[in-house]
Amino acid sequence: MALVTTKELLIDAQKNGYAVGAFNVENMEMVQAVIAAAEELKSPVIMQTTPSTLKYADADYFYANVATAARKASVPVVMHLDHGSSFELAMKAFRAGYTSIMIDGSHSPFEENIAITKSVVDACHAAGVPVEAELGKVGGKEDDLDGGAGGYTVPSEAAEFVERTGIDSLAPAIGTAHGVYKITPKLDVERLSEIRSLVSVPLVLHGTSGVPDEAVKECIRRGICKVNYATDLRIAFTGGVTEYLKENPTAIDPKKYNSLGREKVKEYVMSKMMVCGSNGKG
Numbered sequence: 001m002a003l004v005t006t007k008e009l010l011i012d013a014q015k016n017g018y019a020v021g022a023f024n025v026e027n028m029e030m031v032q033a034v035i036a037a038a039e040e041l042k043s044p045v046i047m048q049t050t051p052s053t054l055k056y057a058d059a060d061y062f063y064a065n066v067a068t069a070a071r072k073a074s075v076p077v078v079m080h081l082d083h084g085s086s087f088e089l090a091m092k093a094f095r096a097g098y099t100s101i102m103i104d105g106s107h108s109p110f111e112e113n114i115a116i117t118k119s120v121v122d123a124c125h126a127a128g129v130p131v132e133a134e135l136g137k138v139g140g141k142e143d144d145l146d147g148g149a150g151g152y153t154v155p156s157e158a159a160e161f162v163e164r165t166g167i168d169s170l171a172p173a174i175g176t177a178h179g180v181y182k183i184t185p186k187l188d189v190e191r192l193s194e195i196r197s198l199v200s201v202p203l204v205l206h207g208t209s210g211v212p213d214e215a216v217k218e219c220i221r222r223g224i225c226k227v228n229y230a231t232d233l234r235i236a237f238t239g240g241v242t243e244y245l246k247e248n249p250t251a252i253d254p255k256k257y258n259s260l261g262r263e264k265v266k267e268y269v270m271s272k273m274m275v276c277g278s279n280g281k282g
């Protein structure tokens, strides 16, 4: 089927108490792995690319990969820009055909974050494309984007931010971070519930690789509807390729070693779709 938007997927997830997994894809094999997992579990799915992924190969390449996967699939698929770093990049993805856009102005002061977010919302909403934004700072490093130590979202500011920008989903900072955790993160779930009580749009959890599954489920019970995984897909893919090359040191065919990377990503994505409770919802 054709690509769908996050609006319809996340509203259903919010109504029915589950979340949709959003998986960062960085090559064709990862796209194939994610769609295979979604098909096998009959799960809706979001595939997303960061600015640095779009530097590696531009939005048209990734759009073509994901739109092809969606067309062949029986489950709903979204193509989302993750951590859009400027109005220009958001428009590039929008023009390429992305069906969901994140603008991340969380590194700017509150009023500036509102201004850039609102400008993207105005442009995207004219064509029915929903927008995600971030308030507070998810810490750690997402590719080139360094969130530093992070900074929790202030619930009253979240309400004002949603109201003034007109965004469709909000990523609050509640103690997660991008990249590999050195110690198990402690999430401020009370803060999440407070934010939930003040804003009506679906909430998004960033930095989920390495967060214990039970903690993710608790966040979903408290209002998270989209759960982002990136780092662990890289680890799974690289692990598969490394394993293959260790066992077959003379291998030269990328199709051979990439196949095992693809298989490992599929297994990982399936396990996280079960955590999100999106299986059977597609």
Ligand code: 13P
Binding pocket: 024, 082, 083, 142, 177, 178, 179, 180, 205, 206, 207, 208, 209, 210, 228, 229, 230, 231, 232
């Ligand atoms: P990690 O996979 O690094 O935890 O982050 C996922 C994410 O938030 C992507 O935007």
Ligand code: ZN
Binding pocket: 083, 138, 142, 178, 206, 207, 228
């Ligand atoms: Zn993120």
